Each structure stands twice: as structure tokens, then as C-alpha cells.
Amino acid sequence: MEKFEVDILGCGSATPTIQHNPSSQVVNVREKLFMVDCGEGTQLQMRHSRLRFGRLNRIFISHLHGDHCFGLLGLISTLALLGRTGDLFIHSVAGLEEILRPQLDFFCKDNPFEVKIETFDPVNSEVIYEDKSVQVKTIPLRHRVPCAGFLFREQEKEAHLVAEMIKFYNIPIKELAKIKQGADFVTEDGAIVPNARLTRPATPSRSYAYCSDTAYSEKIIPIIEGVDLLYHEATFTQEDASRAKTTGHSTAKQAAEIAKLANVKKLMLGHFSARYTDNNILLDEAKVIFPNTILANEGLREKL
Structure with missing residues (x-):
């Protein structure tokens, strides 16, 4: 079976800790690498995970909070040092062009490739990328700033x-x-x-949904219905539900409720608050509702 894997490069929240890096992961579909978010330290985590920089296809940025995009400039600079020549496409909500372009013009003006930023509307679910292997669709999320998750689905296979x-x-x-x-x-x-x-009958197509950062929202359920793997943020425990609501985040219990309502096959929790030194408290909370739950962790490679 062709490769479909998710590599976790960072699964912490805004404050880096000795446990976790800020958000980033790579979806590997038949050796094409699609990066989702790019927090600080992402390129170092790529090295640790032995992911090949030359196979990086596209980058998808969920929203413009620093812990999801501060690693872009360093990664782009490194790609140039490694000899990349093909254009790099970044899909993002509006605003990244104005933020990133001046930095690229200053630090990466001699890059042998172009960085092309394509924007999407985070309010509506839409297909933003498609090739012979995979389709990528946005998932509107509820956060303090415009934000969207991403649904990766293999193209339908032949009988x-x-x-x-x-x-x-x-x-x-x-x-x-x-x-x-x-x-x-x-x-x-x-x-x-x-x-x-x-x-x-053809082998069923595999699917992966990334939902971070977001408050509890049942509106995403029809989009992620039945996915093989759901990554859903679980920044807080239910004890801190009021804090989650104020900051536009979810608890582990809420993530599990979404997974159950959407009939997903497996749930992965991530985007952990720095206040918890042991993330098993989040795992235990979620498993009461949705037993097939695991914790994200740097270096984890989940095969679909």
C-alpha cells in the first residue's frame, strides 16, 4: 500500500517547553511531503525525524499566530542552502504575504526559487490543492483570529x-x-x-483531518465524518474549560466528543498547554469518551 503517514514535529501551544515544540507536522503521501504549520524549531525537528527537505511539496498555514508560522523564514532559508530550485507554495489565510514578504526580501533575496503565497477563505470549506494522489480541503475553525484546519484525503482508487x-x-x-x-x-x-x-472493490481511500486551533465546534463534523485519523487540539483539561472558551481553544473532553460525534477511527490530541507537565491527564480525560485516543508527541510517525 502506498505511503500515507503523519509526522509530528511540534505539538505544544504558544509557549515552548522542554517537552514540546510549537505546532508543526508533515503529511507524507507517496513520498510527497506536505507541511502543516511551521512553528519555531520545525527544521530541526525535520532533521530529527529524518524527513528529506527536498521532498517538501507545499506548506499549509492554519492561522497567523506565531507558534504556527515563526519557523517559516528559517526553513525557507535552509531550503535555499540545500539547493532547492522549484517554487515553494504556501497556502494561508490572508495576511501572510504582508508579514513574510519583507523578511524574504531582506534575508532571502538571492534564493534560487520563488515563494508563492496562495490565500484561502477560512470561513468556507473549499478544496485548495489537488493532484493525482491527494486532495486538500479546508475546515473552518473557531479561534480568536481567522483560522482553518485541513482535510487530507486520498483520491478515489480504481477497482x-x-x-x-x-x-x-x-x-x-x-x-x-x-x-x-x-x-x-x-x-x-x-x-x-x-x-x-x-x-x-477498490481499496478505501484514507483520510486525515487537522484541527488546531479551535474552540468546540460541531460545525466541523460533516467535513471530518469518518476520517481515519483526527488531530484535534486539546489545549486544556475540562477543569480549565472557562480558560479554553476565553482563548478560543478546546479541552480534551471536547476533542473526544467531536471524535465520537464524527465517527472517526482514531483521535490524536495535540497543542498542549505548557501548564501540564504530564499530558496523560488529557489522554485519560478523552479516553473516557473516545477510547481510541493517543497523544501527539515529537518524533511520532502515525501510519494510516
Whole structure:
């Protein structure tokens, strides 16, 4: 099966600690690396995780709080030092161009590639990137500033051919592509062989949803329904629910409630507040509601 993995580079909140780096992760789809957020220390964590800088495809920035984008300038500078020549595309809410461009003009004016920033509307869910392997769609989130999460979904796969049937009906190679896409086969004497006899159902497409930073919002449920893995911020415990509401964040209990309502297969908690020295308190809170929950951690590589 082709690769679909999530590497956690940082899962802390605004204040860096000796436990966690600020937010960043990489989604690896068939060796194409898609970065989600880029807090301080991201490029060092890429080294620790042995991720290849040359395979970095695109960067997606959820919102313009520093713990999600302060690492961009250093990463871009390093990409130039490593010899990148292809343009780098960054998808972001509006405002990043005005913030980042002056820094690039000063520190990276001789870069051998261009940084192209494409903005999206964080209010509406929309497809912002698509290729033959994956589609990326925004997830409107509730935070103190415009913010969106991202849904990575493999493109629909073709049906599997039943080799014995293909051989039995002596089907020409030129017909196989159409059969994979659902066509029946017509023999030389005009008999129709139904597609269901020639194929097995395609392998289900895998999906990953990233939701950070956000207050509790059931509006995201139809978008993330049934995903294989949901990363949902759990900045606070339920004991600090009032603080979560004030700052536009979620508790671990609320993250678990969203996972349960959305029928996701697995929940990963992240964006931990620096006030908790042991994140297991968050894990325990979530597992009461949604047992298949894990904690994010730097260096974790989750395979879908």
C-alpha cells in the first residue's frame, strides 16, 4: 500500500517547553511531503525525524499566530542552502504575504526559487490543492483570529482486476483501464460481461483531518465524518474549560466528543498547554469518551 503517514514535529501551544515544540507536522503521501504549520524549531525537528527537505511539496498555514508560522523564514532559508530550485507554495489565510514578504526580501533575496503565497477563505470549506494522489480541503475553525484546519484525503482508487476473469475472457490490455473505471466488457459475439464479475472493490481511500486551533465546534463534523485519523487540539483539561472558551481553544473532553460525534477511527490530541507537565491527564480525560485516543508527541510517525 502506498505511503500515507503523519509526522509530528511540534505539538505544544504558544509557549515552548522542554517537552514540546510549537505546532508543526508533515503529511507524507507517496513520498510527497506536505507541511502543516511551521512553528519555531520545525527544521530541526525535520532533521530529527529524518524527513528529506527536498521532498517538501507545499506548506499549509492554519492561522497567523506565531507558534504556527515563526519557523517559516528559517526553513525557507535552509531550503535555499540545500539547493532547492522549484517554487515553494504556501497556502494561508490572508495576511501572510504582508508579514513574510519583507523578511524574504531582506534575508532571502538571492534564493534560487520563488515563494508563492496562495490565500484561502477560512470561513468556507473549499478544496485548495489537488493532484493525482491527494486532495486538500479546508475546515473552518473557531479561534480568536481567522483560522482553518485541513482535510487530507486520498483520491478515489480504481477497482482491482480479477486476474482469473481477465484471462478467462481473454480481455485485451487496451480494455483494462476502462474496466478498472467501471466499464463492462463486451465479447466478440456481443455478450456483456458485467464489471462486478471482472473486478473487486477498490481499496478505501484514507483520510486525515487537522484541527488546531479551535474552540468546540460541531460545525466541523460533516467535513471530518469518518476520517481515519483526527488531530484535534486539546489545549486544556475540562477543569480549565472557562480558560479554553476565553482563548478560543478546546479541552480534551471536547476533542473526544467531536471524535465520537464524527465517527472517526482514531483521535490524536495535540497543542498542549505548557501548564501540564504530564499530558496523560488529557489522554485519560478523552479516553473516557473516545477510547481510541493517543497523544501527539515529537518524533511520532502515525501510519494510516
